[in-house]
Amino acid sequence: MKREIFVGEVGIGGNHPVSIQSMTSTSTSNVKSTLNQIGSLKNEGCDIVRVAIPDQSAVNAFQEIVEKSTLPVIADIHFDANLALKSIELGAHGIRINPGNIGSKDKLKTIINQANQKSIPIRIGVNAGSIEKKYRNTHSSRAEAMVSSALDFIKFFEDNDFLNLKISLKSSDVRETMQAYRLLDKKCDYPLHLGITEAGTFFRGTVKSAIGIGSLLADSIGNTIRVSLTDSPIQEVRVAKEILYALGLRGNHIELISCPTCSRTTVNLVSLVEEVEKKIKGIKPNKKIKVAIMGCEVNGPGEAVDADIGLAFSKKNGYIFKGGKMLEKIKPEQSVSRLMELIHEMLK
Amino acid sequence: MKREIFVGEVGIGGNHPVSIQSMTSTSTSNVKSTLNQIGSLKNEGCDIVRVAIPDQSAVNAFQEIVEKSTLPVIADIHFDANLALKSIELGAHGIRINPGNIGSKDKLKTIINQANQKSIPIRIGVNAGSIEKKYRNTHSSRAEAMVSSALDFIKFFEDNDFLNLKISLKSSDVRETMQAYRLLDKKCDYPLHLGITEAGTFFRGTVKSAIGIGSLLADSIGNTIRVSLTDSPIQEVRVAKEILYALGLRGNHIELISCPTCSRTTVNLVSLVEEVEKKIKGIKPNKKIKVAIMGCEVNGPGEAVDADIGLAFSKKNGYIFKGGKMLEKIKPEQSVSRLMELIHEMLK
Numbered sequence: 084m085k086r087e088i089f090v091g092e093v094g095i096g097g098n099h100p101v102s103i104q105s106m107t108s109t110s111t112s113n114v115k116s117t118l119n120q121i122g123s124l125k126n127e128g129c130d131i132v133r134v135a136i137p138d139q140s141a142v143n144a145f146q147e148i149v150e151k152s153t154l155p156v157i158a159d160i161h162f163d164a165n166l167a168l169k170s171i172e173l174g175a176h177g178i179r180i181n182p183g184n185i186g187s188k189d190k191l192k193t194i195i196n197q198a199n200q201k202s203i204p205i206r207i208g209v210n211a212g213s214i215e216k217k218y219r220n221t222h223s224s225r226a227e228a229m230v231s232s233a234l235d236f237i238k239f240f241e242d243n244d245f246l247n248l249k250i251s252l253k254s255s256d257v258r259e260t261m262q263a264y265r266l267l268d269k270k271c272d273y274p275l276h277l278g279i280t281e282a283g284t285f286f287r288g289t290v291k292s293a294i295g296i297g298s299l300l301a302d303s304i305g306n307t308i309r310v311s312l313t314d315s316p317i318q319e320v321r322v323a324k325e326i327l328y329a330l331g332l333r334g335n336h337i338e339l340i341s342c343p344t345c346s347r348t349t350v351n352l353v354s355l356v357e358e359v360e361k362k363i364k365g366i367k368p369n370k371k372i373k374v375a376i377m378g379c380e381v382n383g384p385g386e387a388v389d390a391d392i393g394l395a396f397s398k399k400n401g402y403i404f405k406g407g408k409m410l411e412k413i414k415p416e417q418s419v420s421r422l423m424e425l426i427h428e429m430l431k
Numbered sequence: 432m433k434r435e436i437f438v439g440e441v442g443i444g445g446n447h448p449v450s451i452q453s454m455t456s457t458s459t460s461n462v463k464s465t466l467n468q469i470g471s472l473k474n475e476g477c478d479i480v481r482v483a484i485p486d487q488s489a490v491n492a493f494q495e496i497v498e499k500s501t502l503p504v505i506a507d508i509h510f511d512a513n514l515a516l517k518s519i520e521l522g523a524h525g526i527r528i529n530p531g532n533i534g535s536k537d538k539l540k541t542i543i544n545q546a547n548q549k550s551i552p553i554r555i556g557v558n559a560g561s562i563e564k565k566y567r568n569t570h571s572s573r574a575e576a577m578v579s580s581a582l583d584f585i586k587f588f589e590d591n592d593f594l595n596l597k598i599s600l601k602s603s604d605v606r607e608t609m610q611a612y613r614l615l616d617k618k619c620d621y622p623l624h625l626g627i628t629e630a631g632t633f634f635r636g637t638v639k640s641a642i643g644i645g646s647l648l649a650d651s652i653g654n655t656i657r658v659s660l661t662d663s664p665i666q667e668v669r670v671a672k673e674i675l676y677a678l679g680l681r682g683n684h685i686e687l688i689s690c691p692t693c694s695r696t697t698v699n700l701v702s703l704v705e706e707v708e709k710k711i712k713g714i715k716p717n718k719k720i721k722v723a724i725m726g727c728e729v730n731g732p733g734e735a736v737d738a739d740i741g742l743a744f745s746k747k748n749g750y751i752f753k754g755g756k757m758l759e760k761i762k763p764e765q766s767v768s769r770l771m772e773l774i775h776e777m778l779k
Contacts, residue, residue: 106691106693107693107694108691108692108693108694108696109694110694111694112694117694134694135693135694135695137694137695137727141694159693211737212737212755255688255723256737257645257649257677257678258649258678258679261649280690281688281689281690281691281723281725282688282691283687283688283689283704284687284689284701284704284705284708286637286669286673287673287677287687289634289637289638289641290637290641290645290670290673290674290677291677293637293638293641293642293645294641294642294645294646294649294674294677294678295677297605297638297641297642297645297646298642298645298646298649301605301606301609301642301646311690311691312691313689313690313691313692313700313701313704313724314691314701316691319691321634322638325634325635325638326638326642329605329635329638329639329642329643330605330606330642331606339631339632339635340603340629340630340631341629341631341632341661342628342629342659342661343454343456343629343630343659343660343661343662343664343667344456344661345454345455345456345483345507346455346456346457346458346459346460346465346482346483346485346489347483347485348456352661353632353661353662356631356632356661357632360632375603375629376661377629389559389560389604407560
C-alpha cells in the first residue's frame with residue numbers, strides 16, 4: 084500500500100479510491116473563466132484541478148482562484164522557483180514541479196521548506212522529454228532513466244525531511260510509460276500520479292490513455308490519474324471516469340452493455356442504445372447496476388446473464404429480462420420507456 | 432510462441448503481426464450490401480471479416496460473398512450444425528462456433544471432420560454468458576470457468592485430430608476478460624483472438640476495448656483482435672488500428688502527439704492539430720514518423736524530443752523543430768502548411 088497524502092480534502096494513496104485530476108485550459112489570470120471551468124470540471128466528476136502558473140499575472144489571480152475554487156487546486160510551475168513559493172504562500176493545496184527545471188538545488192530547498200511549513204504535498208513530475216542528460220546516457224532504456232531520475236529527486240526530498248510526495252513519470256509512448264511506472268511502483272511507496280503525456284486529440288488520446296492508465300490500474304498501480312487530451316479538460320474527465328468505471332474503480336454507476344449488432348439484428352440498436360445512454364446520463368444511482376441491450380435472442384439473455392436488467396429483441400418483439408430470465412414481452416417502440424421505468428424502480 | 436494458422440492468406444500466431452477482424456452488420460442475405468461493407472472494412476484496414484450465418488437465406492448468399500470478398504471470410508454460426516457444414520462446403524476461410532451451443536458432440540465431430548478436409552481453422556468462442564452450468568458451479572471465478580470450458584473443448588478437438596484452432600474467451604467485464612486470457616495463455620499454444628464483448632457504444636466501447644485488448648497485447652498476449660462496438664464495423668476497425676498503433680504493433684504510420692493545452696497556450700491548438708490530423712489521414716507512409724505539435728515552449732521541443740519533426744508555439748511565433756532542435760521560425764498561420772511540406776519531404 085502507498086503512503087497517504089492529501090490534496091485539500093482529497094486523500095491519495097492509502098485506502099483512498101483513485102481520484103481524477105485535470106488541468107484548466109483557461110488563462111489563469113482570468114479568474115472568472117478559470118473558476119467557471121473549475122465548476123464544470125467538478126460537475127463532470129473531477130476531484131482535483133491543476134492550474135498553470137506561468138507568470139506574475141497568473142500568480143496575481145491565483146489567490147482568488149484558490150479561495151473560491153470548488154475543487155482543491157494544484158499550482159503547476161516550471162522554471163521559476165519564486166512562482167512556486169508565491170503559489171504556496173497564496174494557499175495552493177499542492178504544487179507540481181519538475182525538480183529538474185526549477186533552478187538550483189538551493190531554490191528547490193526553499194520550495195521544500197515552504198511546502199513543509201504549509202503541509203502541502205508536492206508532485207515530482209518527471210517527463211520523458213526533459214530527463215537530464217546524465218540519466219539519458221547511463222541507462223539502457225528511457226523508462227529506467229526516468230525512474231532513476233525520480234528516485235534521485237525523491238532522495239533529495241527525503242534528505243530534506245519531506246515525505247509529502249507523489250510521483251509521475253510521463254511519456255507520450257504508452258509502453259514506455261507503463262514500463263516506467265511498473266519499475267517505480269516496486270521501488271517506492273509514494274502514491275503515483277498516472278498519465279500519458281501529449282496523448283493527442285480526443286480519439287487517439289482516449290485510446291492511448293485507456294491502454295496506458297487502464298492496464299496499470301488493472302495491476303493495482305496508480306493512485307490518481309490525469310488523462311491528457313488536446314481537447315477540453317471536461318473531455319479529459321469524461322475519459323478518466325470511463326477508465327475507472329471500466330475497471331470497477333469508481334463507485335456506483337449504471338453500466339450499459341450492448342451487443343455489436345450483426346446481420347441478426349433487426350431493430351436499430353445503435354439509436355436505441357444511444358437513447359438509453361442519454362436517459363441514464365443524469366441519474367446518480369445509489370447502487371451499481373448493469374443494463375444490457377442486445378440485438379437478438381442468440382446473444383440476448385444468455386450473454387448478458389449477469390446484467391441486472393436487460394432488453395433483447397427478436398424479429399418482431401422486445402423482451403425485458405432479469406438475471407437471464409424473460410420477464411415480459413414488449414413492443415420495440417415501447418421498450419426504452421419500459422426499461423427506464425424498471426431502472427428507476429430498481430433505484431428506489 | 433503460438434502455433435501458426437491461416438485464415439485465407441492471413442497468418443495468425445507464429446511470427447505474424449496482430450491482425451484486425453470485424454463483423455459485417457448488413458443482412459448476410461443481401462450480397463451486394465455485404466460485399467460493399469467488406470470493401471469499406473478492407474479500406475479502413477481490416478484484415479479478416481466475419482459474417483453471421485443465422486439461417487438458410489444467409490447460407491444461400493454466402494457462396495457469392497466468399498467468392499467476391501476482398502477479405503478472407505469467417506462464417507459465424509450458432510445452434511445449427513448444418514449451417515456450419517454448409518458454410519464450410521461453400522468455401523468459408525474459417526468458421527467460428529461456440530461448441531457449447533452447436534448441438535451434440537456427434538454434430539461437432541462432423542463439423543471438425545469437414546473443416547479438416549478443407550484445411551480451414553475453427554475458432555472456439557467461449558463467452559462468459561454462455562458457459563455450461565457444470566463449469567459455472569465448480570470454479571471460484573467465471574474467468575477460470577471459461578478457461579476450463581475452453582480447455583475441455585480444445586481436448587475434444589485434439590482427440591479428433593484437429594489442431595487448426597484459435598480461441599477466444601470474451602466477457603463484457605474488462606477485468607474478467609483479462610484474467611481469463613492470461614490464464615489460458617499459459618495453458619495452450621493456440622493463437623488467441625482477443626475482444627471485449629458487448630463493450631457498448633463508441634466511446635464506452637473504445638475505452639473498455641483499449642484497456643482490455645491493449646493491456647493484454649502489451650504483455651504479448653493475443654494474435655488477432657476484434658473490437659466490438661454498438662456502432663458501425665468501420666468504427667471497430669478504426670479503434671482496433673489505434674490500439675495497435677499505440678503499442679507499435681502495426682507497421683508504418685504517422686504518429687501525432689500533441690500537448691493538452693493549458694493557460695500557457697495562445698494559439699488554437701485543438702483546431703491546428705485537427706487540421707494536421709486530417710491532412711495526414713490519407714498518407715500511407717513508407718516509414719514510421721512521429722510528429723509533435725505543442726502549444727508552448729515549456730513543453731515544446733524538450734518534451735517532444737524524440738519526435739521526428741515538430742511544431743511549437745510561443746506567444747507570437749511558430750517554430751519548426753527536429754530532434755529537439757529549432758529549425759526555423761514561422762508565422763502561426765503558415766505553420767501547418769510548412770509542417771506538411773516537411774513531412775512530405777521526409778517521406779520521399
